[in-house]
Amino acid sequence: MPIVNRIAAFHDDMVAWRRDLHAHPETAFEEVRTAxxxxAKLEGWGIEVHRGLAQTGVVGLLRGRGESQRAIGLRADMDALHIQELNDFGHRSQVEGKMHACGHDGHTTMLLGAARYLAETRNFDGTVALIFQPAEENEGGGRVMVEEGLFEQFPVEQVFGLHNMPGRAVGEIAMRQGPAMAAFDIFETSITGHGAHAAMPHRGIDPVLVAAHIVTALQSIASRLIDPLHPVVVTVTQVHAGDTWNVIPEQAVLRGTARSFSREVRDRVEAEIARIASTVAEAFGAKAETRYERRYPAVVNTRDATALAAQVAAEVVGGDNVETDAPPLMGSEDFAYMLEAKPGCYIWLGNGTEGGPGGCMVHNPHYDFNDEAAVVGASYWARLVETALPLAG
Ligand SMILES: [Zn+2]
Ligand SMILES: [Zn+2]
Known part of the structure; x- marks a missing residue:
């Protein structure tokens, strides 16, 4: 069975919702209009609505036919980005400096499309939690929902997510079992030397020289300390020191980010950055202190949920259009917090090939979600529910 015909029949409605959301972008924890x-849409279709988790989060609870106590969760993100849109079509952002440049308008629309179909048909036995989360970009709205009791309030067996993917054709779906997107951390190293006249360096301890050596030495984490078969990135993105030409400053500060896929590598990277910074500094007679902060964990898709997602994807778009061992991405995603709490799977949905409609990469001021992908995504959601929670007989 390809896309769900009933969903294709109201494609025009989904396009209208999506463009309305696109024109009115809202950023982290301010998704009031969007929520x-x-x-309103969920209530209009007779779906029980729960609001208030993570401030602007919305959860729709829909029971199918039958007596089953089983439940699964489907999640969409609702937030936009701080980007000035450079598109000039009719549904471009009406909000200065904000834009749906990651397609979360499309994600919200597709989960709404599935909700409408599922509410009409109820061809499943059990409960589906339709999770609309705020603040996926940077602020970890998914983490906040989990911390505020999302899964205690809505105890689902598995949770599923998806993201549109420019560069893949509409009608293609990709996924991988295991680590699929990287953990994202940040660090700051403060180096304290001893200020001096720049013409008398022997009277001081130069934190700029120490910082330069630390930046270089940190490269050995990826190239020499971690198994080359385990992906890792350590990038210094900021170097701050000094105010003028003829003074060796007292202090220097380095900031950067680390990406990894496994707990072991993440632990090691955290320890090595601090160790290298402090021992290199010590070699020069300076001191370095590192603050390391763990942000999003890695997205790790579990075996059974990934097999289910692959089966449903193949049914919707055809087996030839499903890539089940797509390469992992070094980018991060706060759906990872939900996957830490529950088994599940996160897939990538083709948004259009490069150069064509939907081919512009996310977070670009020219990006737009491809409305042609909406029927595919909503059909995947709908069939996932019907397959995971089948009616008896
Ligand atoms: Zn994004
Ligand atoms: Zn996104």
Whole structure:
């Protein structure tokens, strides 16, 4: 069976919702209009609505036919980005400096499309939690929902997510079992030397020289300390020191980010950055202190949920259009917090090939979600529910 015909029949409605959301982008924890929009639609279809988790989060609870106590969760993100849109089509952002440049308008629309179909048909036995989360970009709205009791309030067996993927054709779906997107951490190293006249360096301890050596030495984490078969990135993105030409400053500060896929590598990277910084500094008579902060964990897809997602994807778009061992991405995603709490799977949905409609990469001021992908994504959600929670007989 390809896409769900009933969903294709209201494609025009989904396009209208999506463009309305696109024109009215809202950023982290301020998705008030968007949450109202989602809640009104869900209530209109007779779906029980719960609001308030992570401030603007919305959860729709829909029971199928039958007596099953089983439940699964489907998650969409609702937030936009701080980007000035450079598109000039009719549904471009009406909000200065904000834009749906990651396609979360499309994600919200597709989960709404599935909700409408599932509410009409109820061809499943059990409960589906339709999770609309705020603040996926940077602020970890998914983490906040989990911390505020998302899965205690809505105890699902598995949770599923998806993201549109420019560069893949509409009608293609990709996924991988195991680590699929990297953990994302940040660090800051403060180096304290001894200020001096720049013409008398022997009277001081130069933190700029120490910082330069630390930046270089940190490269050995990826190239010499971690198994080359385990992906890792350590990038210094900021170097701050000094105010003028003829003074050796007292202090220097380095900031950067680390990406990894496994707990072991993550632990090691955290320890090595601090160790290298402090021992290199010591070699020069300076001191270095490192603050390391763990942000998003890695997205790790579990075996059974990934097999289910692959089966449903193949049914919707055809087996030839499903890539089940797509390469992992070094980018990060706060759906990882939900996957830490529950088994599940996160897939990538083709948004259009490069150079064509939907081919522009996310976070670019020219990006736009491809409305042609909406029927595919909503059909995947709908069939996932019907397959995971089948009616008896
Ligand atoms: Zn994004
Ligand atoms: Zn995104």
């Amino acid at each position: 109202d929009f989602v809640a």
